[in-house]
Amino acid sequence: DGGITQSPKYLFRKEGQNVTLSCEQNLNHDAMYWYRQDPGQGLRLIYYSQIVNDFQKGDIAEGYSVSREKKESFPLTVTSAQKNPTAFYLCASSKALLAVLNTGELFFGEGSRLTVL
Amino acid sequence: DAKTTQPPSMDCAEGRAANLPCNHSTISGNEYVYWYRQIHSQGPQYIIHGLKNNETNEMASLIITEDRKSSTLILPHATLRDTAVYYCIVRVATRGYGGSQGNLIFGKGTKLSVKP
Numbered sequence: 022d023g024g025i026t027q028s029p030k031y032l033f034r035k036e037g038q039n040v041t042l043s044c045e046q047n048l049n050h051d052a053m054y055w056y057r058q059d060p061g062q063g064l065r066l067i068y069y070s071q072i073v074n075d076f077q078k079g080d081i082a083e084g085y086s087v088s089r090e091k092k093e094s095f096p097l098t099v100t101s102a103q104k105n106p107t108a109f110y111l112c113a114s115s116k117a118l119l120a121v122l123n124t125g126e127l128f129f130g131e132g133s134r135l136t137v138l
Numbered sequence: 139d140a141k142t143t144q145p146p147s148m149d150c151a152e153g154r155a156a157n158l159p160c161n162h163s164t165i166s167g168n169e170y171v172y173w174y175r176q177i178h179s180q181g182p183q184y185i186i187h188g189l190k191n192n193e194t195n196e197m198a199s200l201i202i203t204e205d206r207k208s209s210t211l212i213l214p215h216a217t218l219r220d221t222a223v224y225y226c227i228v229r230v231a232t233r234g235y236g237g238s239q240g241n242l243i244f245g246k247g248t249k250l251s252v253k254p
Contacts, residue, residue, distance in 0.1 A: 025181075056244070063225070064182070064244035079241070111181050126172075127242060129181030 023048045027112050027130035034099075034106070034137050042097045042133045044112035052118040053095035054127065057081060058109040067110075070095055071118035099135060107137045142226045147249040150220075156213040158248050160226030163207045170229050171202060172242060173211045175222040182225065182244065185211065216252045223247040 025046045034040045046053065052071050056064040066079030070089040084103025089095055095114075099106045113127040143161040150156040162171065173185040186193055186200045188209070193200045199212040213220055225247040 054241070061246070063246050066241055066243075069241065109179070113181070126184040126187070127174075127182070129183070132179065132181050134179075 025112055025114055025128055025130035027110075027133050029133060030131065032133060032135050034135065036137055037101045039101060040099050040106075040135065042099070042110055042112075042135070044095045044097065044130060045093055046095075046112075046114045046128075047093060048114055048128060049092070050114035050116055050128070051092070052115045053089070054113040054115075055079075055085070055087065055095070055097045056111040056113065058111060058132075064111060067097065069118070106135055109134050142228055142245060144224075144226050144245070144248045146246065147251070149251050149253055150213075150216045152218060152252055152254050153215055156216040156220065156250060156252070158211040158213075158224050158226075158250065159208065160210070161208045162226070162228045165206050165228050167206075171200065171206075171209050172225075172227040172229060173198070173200065174225045174227065174242075174244070175220075176225070176247070177219075177222045185224075216250075218252050218254065221250060221252045223249050 028043045032040060054069040055067040057067055058064050065081050067081055067085050068076055068079050068087045070076035073089055073092050076087050076089050084100055086098045110133045112130045115127050170187050170189050172187040174182040175185055176182040185197050186195055188200045188202055202209045225244050227242050229242055
């Protein structure tokens with residue numbers, strides 16, 4: 022079945038370490054997104070990509086990096102520069118960037134929960 | 139940007155209709171209303187969206203007032219599995235490529251608890 026796969030589901034990291042979260046989709050979607058969610062809060066956009074080899078900063082990009090070398094994959098690296106990385110990270114995709122779609126929906130993965138020890 | 143206001147929490151009896159309100163008094167004419175829900179520790183799931191007319195699908199109905207300043211999501215026969223946080227989102231107007239314009243902004247939503 023088509024969908025979005027995030028891994029790992031749970032991840033623990035020591036302070037000062039970089040960590041990379043995987044996001045793969047087989048929906049043939051052009052656009053992909055990374056969101057961060059803190060307990061009891063809504064989702065905040067970290068980075069998004071509308072096409073291969075292109076990505077843009079969202080609202081809270083500091084301390085994060087991404088790459089989009091393949092259409093199917095949009096990994097997120099949480100660097101040591103991110104001061105408060107403990108959070109629930111969600112990857113999503115859409116057929117095209119929502120900014121150029123009159124309608125359309127986001128498809129989300131199951132999320133990755135990162136805890137910094 | 140248009141913003142939405144939702145009650146932080148609601149209860150509903152199993153088998154009854156759940157009516158979730160949302161205010162979006164500053165909505166612009168070309169902005170859509172989207173509803174998503176998020177079951178605990180999972181990714182959000184699309185439910186429905188609309189512009190002016192009422193919409194219905196297999197999951198829910200969306201009622202938008204004539205002045206478009208508010209809407210109601212209706213789950214006709216709530217089950218325990220409908221317990222989730224429900225997000226009402228007004229999508230900012232499309233402005234072409236680039237920037238965060240047009241992205242969905244998820245607030246805190248309404249936590250719906252369906253009780254037996």
